[in-house]
Amino acid sequence: MRQVQIDRFGTADELQVREVEVPQPGPGEVLVRVQAAGTNPIDYKMRDGSSGAVKGVTADDFPLVLGREAAGIVETLGEGVTRVGVADQVFGVLPFGRLVPGCYSEYVIFPEGSLSVAPAGVEVTTLAGLALAGSTAWVAVHEQAKVQAGEKVLVHGGAGGVGQLVVQLCRDAGAEVWATASTANQDRLRDLGATAVDYTTTDFREVVPLVDVVIDSVYFNTFVESLDQLVEGGRIVVLPTLADTSPAVERGIEVHIPAIHPMPDEMAQLAGLVADGRVSLEVSQVLPLDQVAEAHRRLETGHTRGKIVLDLR
Ligand SMILES: NC(=O)c1ccc[n+]([C@@H]2O[C@H](COP(=O)([O-])OP(=O)(O)OC[C@H]3O[C@@H](n4cnc5c(N)ncnc54)[C@H](OP(=O)(O)O)[C@@H]3O)[C@@H](O)[C@H]2O)c1
Known part of the structure; x- marks a missing residue:
């Protein structure tokens, strides 16, 4: 072979x-x-x-x-x-x-x-x-941030492999979502049901309200900048495994880095959502x-x- x-x-x-x-x-x-x-x-x-x-x-x-x-x-x-x-x-x-x-x-x-x-x-x-990005998005949205219906969520890197699924899982959970990407990817963010923010022209802090959850797949120039974007008691999940989370820890902000683990039943469920056209x-x-x-x-x-x-x- x-x-x-x-x-x-x-x-x-x-x-x-x-x-x-x-x-x-x-x-x-x-x-x-x-x-x-x-x-x-x-x-x-x-x-x-x-x-x-x-x-x-x-x-x-x-x-x-x-x-x-x-x-x-x-x-x-x-x-x-x-x-x-x-x-x-x-x-x-x-x-x-x-x-x-x-x-x-x-x-x-x-x-x-x-x-x-x-x-x-x-x-x-x-x-x-589907499996790696899907497990990561599932852990971030459902196990760590525990996104609830009616909450506001900011997703950095919403056009990426993980980001697109994070946006959709948050929407599926009933959250209101803002997501960042470059100019070329704004249409994709809107298609996924997010309010699109073009990070090449706009400082997200000027257009996104305070949110309950930030899910950050970028980290550089986004993580520390997002800490002031959280409501009191807000949570932040940052994806890159080697991210330095101490700026959040020092301020008492709940912070997570996803560690994916086998979840065959949840991934079968996610593939079912794809088959039904509810997730792409x-x-x-x-x-x-x-x-x-x-x-x-x-x-x-x-x-x-x-x-x-x-x-x-
Ligand atoms: N902890 C874990 O278990 C775990 C699991 C999976 C992935 N990760 C990590 O998570 C990160 C994302 O993974 P991925 O697979 O989604 O990567 P990816 O598909 O390569 O993500 C690329 C996306 O990031 C966006 N992007 C780049 N710079 C940006 C910025 N400044 N602001 C907003 N968006 C920006 C790009 O959008 P534009 O082209 O529009 O800029 C692009 O669509 C990687 O570092 C990866 O290693 C961690």
Whole structure:
């Protein structure tokens, strides 16, 4: 099978497509034939060595296989697997905190608890990009900020992979949403039901009222600036894992960084919302596996819209 590997931390030039053996699943594991793999900022941060997810990695751990999420067809079941069956259409995000081989690969092994069976009628490229951004948005909106109907929410980076889902989950919860993006993405924010704020022309503090919740997927030039935008007792969730939350902590403001965990039932529910047309995940670019370096270069600009997905079919 084809697989993308890196032999050391570095630029996108380190990504190498190679032929390797198909792995076999152990107990509780599932071998998935990958049809499409989602890409995420964590992929290039793991590639260049800056992500906390590769802290402690030594030369002996290479080659590494990046890519944390995928959609595909169940090929083989390991011993004791009951949640999914052979030939099921599944999608999922690999567990963090373990350096398991990633999803830039024609076959990948998932723990069964990290996979959801997909509903009919959702594009496989959409499924591939749903699990990581979806889990993050779900944790941020429902588990950490606990957004309630009638609350006001400000979302920084509303046009990004996570941001678009955060806006929609907040709207689905009955909140009123303001979201920031550049000029080109204002239409998308409005389509998602947010009041759009163009950060290239407007200081959000001048047009957004005090809010109950800020969900910040940007951090630089937004996090500290947002603390004065919260009502008394407001909450802020900041996405980048290495964000310094001390300015909020020092002021006694409730602050969270999402740590995603397997939530196959919630992700199946989210895919159901996509199938019903109540939530949309924008896949702005689909690239073949051998253009993975191009996907990383685009992600590194910090200005991709929705998701970039690799097609392995
Ligand atoms: N803690 C976790 O578990 C977790 C999970 C997932 C992601 N993350 C982190 O969360 C961040 C976002 O992830 P993502 O996948 O959504 O990234 P992404 O899709 O690459 O987000 C890019 C978006 O950010 C917007 N943006 C850039 N600068 C902005 C600014 N100054 N103000 C407002 N919007 C701005 C861009 O919109 P414009 O092009 O319009 O500027 C673009 O649409 C990344 O740092 C990622 O590593 C953390």
